[in-house]
Every structure is written in C-alpha cells, then in structure tokens.
Amino acid sequence: xxxxxxxxxxxxxxxxxxxxxxxxxxxxxxxxxxxxxxxxxxxxxxxxxxxxxxxxxxxxxxxxxxxxxxxxxxxxxxxxxxxxxxxxxxxxxxxxxxxxxxxxxxxxxxxxxxxxxxxxxxxxxxxxxxxxxxxxxxxxxxxxxxxxxxxxxxxxxxxxxxxxxxxxxxxxxxxxxxxxxxxxxxxxxxxxxxxxxxxxxxxxxxxxxxxxxxxxxxxxxxxxxxxxxxxxxxxxxxxxxxxxxxxxxxxxxxxxxxxxxxxxxxxxxxxxxxxxxxxxxxxxxxxxxxxxxxxxxxxxxxxxxxxxxxxxxxxxxxxxxxxxxxxxxxxxxxxxxxxxxxxxxxxxxxxxxxxxxxxxxxxxxxxxxxxxxxxxxxxxxxxxxxxxxxxxxxxxxxxxxxxxxxxxxxxxxxxxxxxxxxxxxxxxxx
Numbered sequence: 327x328x329x330x331x332x333x334x335x336x337x338x339x340x341x342x343x344x345x346x347x348x349x350x351x352x353x354x355x356x357x358x359x360x361x362x363x364x365x366x367x368x369x370x371x372x373x374x375x376x377x378x379x380x381x382x383x384x385x386x387x388x389x390x391x392x393x394x395x396x397x398x399x400x401x402x403x404x405x406x407x408x409x410x411x412x413x414x415x416x417x418x419x420x421x422x423x424x425x426x427x428x429x430x431x432x433x434x435x436x437x438x439x440x441x442x443x444x445x446x447x448x449x450x451x452x453x454x455x456x457x458x459x460x461x462x463x464x465x466x467x468x469x470x471x472x473x474x475x476x477x478x479x480x481x482x483x484x485x486x487x488x489x490x491x492x493x494x495x496x497x498x499x500x501x502x503x504x505x506x507x508x509x510x511x512x513x514x515x516x517x518x519x520x521x522x523x524x525x526x527x528x529x530x531x532x533x534x535x536x537x538x539x540x541x542x543x544x545x546x547x548x549x550x551x552x553x554x555x556x557x558x559x560x561x562x563x564x565x566x567x568x569x570x571x572x573x574x575x576x577x578x579x580x581x582x583x584x585x586x587x588x589x590x591x592x593x594x595x596x597x598x599x600x601x602x603x604x605x606x607x608x609x610x611x612x613x614x615x616x617x618x619x620x621x622x623x624x625x626x627x628x629x630x631x632x633x634x635x636x637x638x639x640x641x642x643x644x645x646x647x648x649x650x651x652x653x654x655x656x657x658x659x660x661x662x663x664x665x666x667x668x669x670x671x672x673x674x675x676x677x678x679x680x681x682x683x684x685x686x687x688x689x690x691x692x693x694x695x696x697x698x699x700x701x702x703x704x705x706x707x708x709x710x711x712x713x714x715x716x717x718x719x720x721x722x723x724x725x726x727x728x729x730x731x732x733x734x735x736x737x738x739x740x741x742x743x744x745x746x747x748x749x750x751x752x753x754x755x756x
Contacts, residue, residue, distance in 0.1 A: 347508035357400040358393035364476035373470030410445040450494030518734040592697040602644035649698035659686035
C-alpha cells in the first residue's frame, strides 16, 4: 500500500490528484470544527460528554466527525446524502419510473443523481431543524444547563438551520469534486475522514481509565483481529462461471468466451448496521421528549441501552434481516438472468431462463447467510469487549468503524493502483 502511494507521488498528475484530495479533506475537517453562527462552542464542548450516550446522536456524530454535538457548519455530515441515496435506491422497486431511469444507462443515472441531490437538501433542512429544536428543548444535552444556542429569536434559529443545510450541500459538492478531480470515491473518503478523526481520541480515552494499559492492549488486539477479518472477507468473492456461445454476425465471429459473475460475501456492505442502529435509536430519541417518570420511558431507557441483552439481541436480528432485505434489492437475479440470455450467456450445467434465476437466488441466499453472520459478529464483538472490560468509553458505532475504514482504504488503494497501471501502459506503448 505504501509503495503504491510512493509511486503515485512520483507521477505528476497523480500527485496533483492526491494533493487535491488531501486539500478537500482538510477543508472538510475545518468545516466540522467551525461552529454555526451564534453557537457557544465552549459550552457545547463541556456538554458533549453528557450527550454521547444517546445512540442516535452517537450514530450521526460518528459520520459527522464529532461535528454534530458541536453544532458546527458541517454538523449533519454526510448522513443526509447517505439517507437520500438509500431512499432513491429503494424507490427503484416501488416506483416504475425510477426503474426505467435505472435501465436507461448514463442519462437515467444522471437523472437519479439529480433527484438524490434534491432529496439530500430536503433531508438536510429537516434534520437541521430537528437538531436545533432538540438542542433548544434541552434533549440534545439533557444533563447540561449551560446555554449553547443564542437567544430563542426566530431569525437566529433560522440562520443556524440555513447554515447547516448549506453545509450539507457543500459537503455533497466536495465529495463530487474528489470523485471527478481527485482519486475517486469522494463520499466514501469523507466518511473515512470523519471516522478517522475521532478514532484516536476514543482509543486514547480508554488508555486513560482504570487498568488503562491492559484495556488498551486488549482493545487494540480486538481492533487488529477485526481488521484482518474485514480485509480477508471483503476481498473474498464467489465467482459464478458464465459461458457465452459463439455467434456469427456477417463474416465475424463473436462470443465463445468464458467469464464469471463476482459475488461478494458481504453484498450489503455497512447498510444493514446503519439501518439497525437507526431503528433501535428511535425509541430512545422519542423517550427523551417524554415524561421521565413514565413507565414506558423508564423501560426504554433501561432495556434499549447499548449494553443490555435485549438491545444486543434485537441489534443482531435487525442486522440479519436488513442484510437479506438490502441484498434482495441490489442483487436482482431475474435481471441478471435476462441479460445473460439476451447476450447468449449461460451458466454451465444450468438452463437459461427460470432455472438460472433459481440457481442465482440459491447461491446469493447462501452467501448472504455467511455475510450477515459476519456483520453481526463484527458489529457486536467491540461492544461485548467493552462490556467485558467494564469500560465507560465505548468504541463509537461498534465494529462498523473498522469496516468502513478498512473498506474505503482497500478501495482507495485499488483506485491508485489502477491509475498507476494505466500510466505504466501508456509509457510502455509510447
């Protein structure tokens, strides 16, 4: 990996792309620590510790690089764009027009991207309004009485909401700039930047507690083992062989080649963990606005905490469910079988048409079973390690931080290597 980046810096155009990407990432971090107009940053920092135990806030705070609880310009982070992308992808199954755009190729994809941008701004406006209302009601920092927002005038609150929404649009533009003019994977690199920015502070806070050295060593070992597992499983794939029949078009012969369909073990990626965490965090958010003496509020606060067995069980079950659900949406066995039949392809030993659909569904279900179990173990092991060590500080978002960091790192290295190979071939041919 280091050799790839060393060679990239020796190539002038790649060096320019890498420096441009690093500059955008630095600008993103600057916006994450720059407070919104009128926000008392000093009081916000003193109140952050009281709010970090709330699951939904912890979830969003990870993807914003700690900017949410500081009420900064980039407080929403990349979450509105992620949510909008997922919604548009799910709507392909419900709305026939979206499915038609998906099949139209580049023009249809551009139109879906436009819809995603509009929905991102709408979600940013909604989420920023919710955060400001939550902070004003005291639910954002429940045990802190220090003033964080300015006086309750409508103009000041609207200014904060507009600033956060504009920050969401700016983040989306920065991600697209990295994709177009940088090394690619713009949105993923911004998520990577947010997580990496908080990861060292969380790790060193463990070292500063009781039995700090021993606990730190154990957590580091768990993180390293999880990293090795992620690298191994994310690189693994099931290759379904596909044979294309020979065709004569005029005097030329086409086809007759053999290829394969690569199927990853973890097809759904990190989406099931995000969905599961969001759903389990909603009851606590609702309970935060309720009467704290009510029985249902007390039950939610007691049983739907990150370290409670009921929460951990529901967390694992929801991850399993969403892994199968999201894979079923993204991997359309019928569409793949139709495309293979259209171009004269077939799986050896399997008839074209409905038998191919059944075979692909059988294979993807078996692979998804292994992938979903892998996601559950990866998501729960860090939390179980924190419970076993009796740590006050938990690793944010469980093992998903490791999954995102390693996954984005591997994809970035692949992108750099592919661009290096292109330039190597150009030099060889010239």
